[in-house]
Amino acid sequence: MNHPLVQRFDGADAILATIETRTPDTRDHPAETRATIETYHPKRLKLVVADVVEETATTKTFRLEGHDRAELPPFLAGQYVNLFFGGTSRPYAISSSPARLDHYDLTVRRVPGGRISNSLLDAVRFGDVLTTTGPRGTFHHNPLFHGNDLVFLAGGSGVAPAMSMIREITDLGLNRTFHLVYGSRDAADVIFRDELDELAAIHPGVDVDHVIAEPDADWTGATGFLTADTISALLGELDGRMAYVCGPQALYPFALDQLTALGQPRKRIRFEANGAPHDPAAQPHWPAGADPADEVTVTVGATFFRTPRNRPLLDALEDNGIRPEAACRSGECSLCRVRIVKGQVHTAEEATLRLSDDRFGYTHSCVAYPITDVELNL
Numbered sequence: 001m002n003h004p005l006v007q008r009f010d011g012a013d014a015i016l017a018t019i020e021t022r023t024p025d026t027r028d029h030p031a032e033t034r035a036t037i038e039t040y041h042p043k044r045l046k047l048v049v050a051d052v053v054e055e056t057a058t059t060k061t062f063r064l065e066g067h068d069r070a071e072l073p074p075f076l077a078g079q080y081v082n083l084f085f086g087g088t089s090r091p092y093a094i095s096s097s098p099a100r101l102d103h104y105d106l107t108v109r110r111v112p113g114g115r116i117s118n119s120l121l122d123a124v125r126f127g128d129v130l131t132t133t134g135p136r137g138t139f140h141h142n143p144l145f146h147g148n149d150l151v152f153l154a155g156g157s158g159v160a161p162a163m164s165m166i167r168e169i170t171d172l173g174l175n176r177t178f179h180l181v182y183g184s185r186d187a188a189d190v191i192f193r194d195e196l197d198e199l200a201a202i203h204p205g206v207d208v209d210h211v212i213a214e215p216d217a218d219w220t221g222a223t224g225f226l227t228a229d230t231i232s233a234l235l236g237e238l239d240g241r242m243a244y245v246c247g248p249q250a251l252y253p254f255a256l257d258q259l260t261a262l263g264q265p266r267k268r269i270r271f272e273a274n275g276a277p278h279d280p281a282a283q284p285h286w287p288a289g290a291d292p293a294d295e296v297t298v299t300v301g302a303t304f305f306r307t308p309r310n311r312p313l314l315d316a317l318e319d320n321g322i323r324p325e326a327a328c329r330s331g332e333c334s335l336c337r338v339r340i341v342k343g344q345v346h347t348a349e350e351a352t353l354r355l356s357d358d359r360f361g362y363t364h365s366c367v368a369y370p371i372t373d374v375e376l377n378l
């Protein structure tokens with residue numbers, strides 16, 4: 001500790017003195033340590049549906065309160081919880097303010113053909129108890145790296161994390177500017193429209209522009225898609241402001257093209273993780289000649305089953321009653337990591353693997369697809 005390098009840091013003496021007199025190692029207090037972790041970073045939360053708000057014809061907000069705790073774990077605006085339902089799970093961004101921890105709001109939009117969104121919207125009622133992970137995710141504002149002048153391109157229910165960021169600014173009166181450009185199919189599809197417009201009107205740092213793809217005759221705002229021309233007309237020069245993007249998968253490559261055309265550096269664009277790719281076979285490294293609809297055999301210990309190549313391994317495992325830990329379902333958090341003992345998988349571009357994963361044959365099952373018969377270790 002007394003290496004000469006240490007002395008080069010401002011305050012080194014004070015830090016060393018603190019280390020000398022620090023409270024004993026957390027390993028000496030396992031019960032207190034567990035209780036602290038459980039308070040702030042619980043693996044699971046039990047939440048009660050305290051209200052259900054019909055936002056649009058296809059979208060509801062579920063207000064969730066703690067089942068056995070009054071104050072929920074803190075989170076950063078933009079983070080999500082993974083909601084367990086019907087033998088699987090889905091991550092949903094928290095749309096409420098991190099300044100109000102007596103509830104989390106989850107805003108769910110009906111996905112045509114989507115098993116979970118449809119079940120949630122049709123079956124969940126006031127008083128139901130739901131299970132989620134604690135808050136997680138890296139799609140949040142970090143003032144140190146992202147600055148305090150932000151823009152957000154949202155599509156559809158991708159407005160949920162933006163709503164949380166705006167509510168935080170207005171609840172706490174933060175000295176931050178935030179310009180939301182929010183694309184919707186038609187005016188009736190706009191989620192949180194009244195509240196967004198109200199907050200923009202009363203808070204000098206918040207601006208909101210709606211862009212409607214299929215406007216009716218009464219619409220007087222911006223129309224079309226979130227093109228470079230529209231972004232530029234509404235936001236002016238981006239000037240290196242941090243740009244957040246959240247919405248349907250198709251928005252991501254489109255928004256990247258538009259922002260790049262406006263000279264926005266890639267490192268000043270942040271995308272929310274957004275599920276497994278709908279068409280993994282369209283990715284350039286999908287093996288030539290491997291028909292995505294063909295079935296292969298997946299073996300886990302003494303269990304084996306058939307599944308199509310284009311079904312993510314995590315979904316295929318859950319279909320067969322095997323439930324690895326999971327949260328983001330987008331290749332980011334690494335909780336669903338499995339080891340490929342035999343066979344070949346296609347790991348989608350979305351996976352953020354570590355070098356050691358590659359080296360020792362691990363992949364993220366939420367974005368990995370079995371190309372041949374495979375054997376897995378969980």
Ligand code: FES
Binds near residue numbers: 327332333334364366
């Ligand atoms: S669930 Fe997060 S990487 Fe798979």
